[in-house]
Amino acid sequence: MSEQTEKHYDEQDAEKLLEDVEKNLEKKVVVAIVGKVSTGKSSLLNALFNKTKADKLAHVGAISGVTTKVTRFQLGKNVEIMDSPGLGDIIKENSDATRIAMGEIDVGILVVSDSADESQKAHYDELKAYCKKVFVVLNKIDIYDKKKSALDKVTNQWSEVLNLNEEDIIYQTCADGYDPDYDDDIELDIRGIDVLKRDILQFLKKYGKALVLEREMEKKSVLAKRIIYSSLVAVAGAAFIPGSAVYITGIQGAAIMSIHYVYTGEALSKKSAVAALPLFASQSIGSSLFLVAKSFLPPTGIIDVAAAGVAAGVTIAMLSTVNWVYENDYNLDDKKELKEQYQVFYGILKNMGLKEIWDIVKTRDRKKIMELLSQFVK
Template identity: 45%
Template sequence: MDNSDTTGFDEKSFFDRVAAQFIERAPDLSKSLNIAIIGKVSSGKSSLINALLKRSRRQALELAKVGAISGITKNLTILKLDDKVYLIDSPGLDDVRAENSEITKKFLKHIDIGIFVVTGSSDASQKKNLDDLRQHCDSIFIVLNKIDEWDDLDPKVLNDIIDQWKNDLKIDKIYPTCTKGYDPKSRIPKMDIRGVYQLRSDIEEFLEKKGKDLLLVRHMTEKQSYAVKIIATALVAVGGEAFIPGSAVYITATQGAAIASLYYLYTGKILSPHAALGILPTFLAESTGSSLFLFAKSFLPPTGILDIAASSIAITITLALLATVNHILSSGASIEEEELLRSKFRTYRTQTEETFRELGCTDIRDLPEWSALVAKFLKNP
């Protein structure tokens, strides 16, 4: 069958180009992620892991059961979050070496992140363990845990303790944290979590540069904040891509890649280019006029006002589309349910039009900060 028409459009060539751009934009989920949590026994490493993964006290019980490899050594715990993500909780790398299994041998060959946990007053002898860890890691985050020990003293005392640790370990940055309350027998009514947000944020930023952030964040109990990031990033991209000749290729690929990222975030499964892009026609059928305009505009030279209109349409359609996918996946439904996709998309499409009308922006580039806009939008389906 001839895929070209009288206008010269070659359907097969178009989708081949989309698939190529999708591969460039989609996350590489074939990678692995190894994280070492190193620190003395009773330094609160397990609680720190739970806090980083945004676990509740009830969910903390599950962390030790799901994927845990027990009975290795007294002080070593290996948490296999999935086939690609391993966390090792140990007093030091010597304990990992002593275990000498195939898992730990492979782990020691490459550790993406080392989280070095200390507590109490500074101990210069810890520098040896830190230097050992540094030789195996791409990046190290040093944590002074259990800062609640200093709550009853003058704040200057904690500042002095932090400075002493920095001096003895020869480091520039340390994260003061408290991760109290994960013990299910704890009598404190509320968990006391401090300093973990900045640590988690910096770890995610580092992993994002390596293309491995999605591997970790999919294991976090609360996923909405990262879904917001995926959607906001896609909106910024399509808003700019609308100004590029042949923009339909790039916009379609960006939408497909964002769908694949959301799918992995919620399911832990990899969506093929064919499957991710195959969802888009369902949405196109609900926005025929706008989609046709975007498609036709993509083959025209830059024209100022039309480019701004195309950018606005690309952003509103993409926001409604990705909000729909996020809603369905976060509720545990299947994105293969076409009628559900259509119904939710119609709802979100109306909402996007109302949102941008309320903002009163004639130029989409004048919109406020994207993440805040998307977060607010997702709260009101």
């Protein structure tokens, strides 16, 4: 049968979206970073988590294992990192308290440097057994700055020694400069980290865990802006599908939960997120997704271009206000500030022209939308 059923949204789709986000923001992310002493594990962690020389991760919360060589970091409520020369110590330490089962660690990172050595194969295999995904990192690539061809040679040797498949990538990185012995004016030399970070987050998306880790890696307003951007892309994609009005309020509620999480590190219940939505509607209405949708969309429930402009404008004003609230040390209970700021943002958008706003949003062009958002989120 090749008959296509036309896509259609109902209130349950919106509820499902909210439920998924609610669940995702309660999830834990466990990272194990393994590699010989001095390959640059600590440095790599600092680079991955966007740390400066003055504000190193190790200074933030290193708790050394009592009986083993494991260093543990707890970031926020939901991210745990274990750093050790070998996974054996990590398993041993955890078997006392919280047992780590095979496949339970989300991300394993094997850090190697210099010429390939066979001893790391056992570590790699062990990581494979205990982690959902292993990333192999060849650090200190700056060693090869004056002999580029040697870098490819060394990478290939590591690939052979670890017996990697052809599609397995070895990430080439540099994370130099965190050493406290370096002079203060030596700048960090960071390379290859963005690609590694991107692929780790891409992988965690499959488990709905990307934002939990990303929260610990990025500036909060940068993340909030990305969340608003993604919501707008979702609104643009949903706009002309039947039933989208309620679904769009679901998108908005889900984004409020995510922004709240970014700033507070706490999950907001979907109930609280939905309860916040009417604050942004002009007239007083009941707190259901359906009623909120009705408040800013045509009574027919069918979206035309004018209504799509309103939906996009409301979404930008609403989510930028939520960001503004947290940036200014208010919270969602500060209803007066919230309503006032929403009116300011929505006013600006209306002056720009909601049709014009829609013309930008509908392209789903990242650069254009981000430029627009920069007026509302620093």
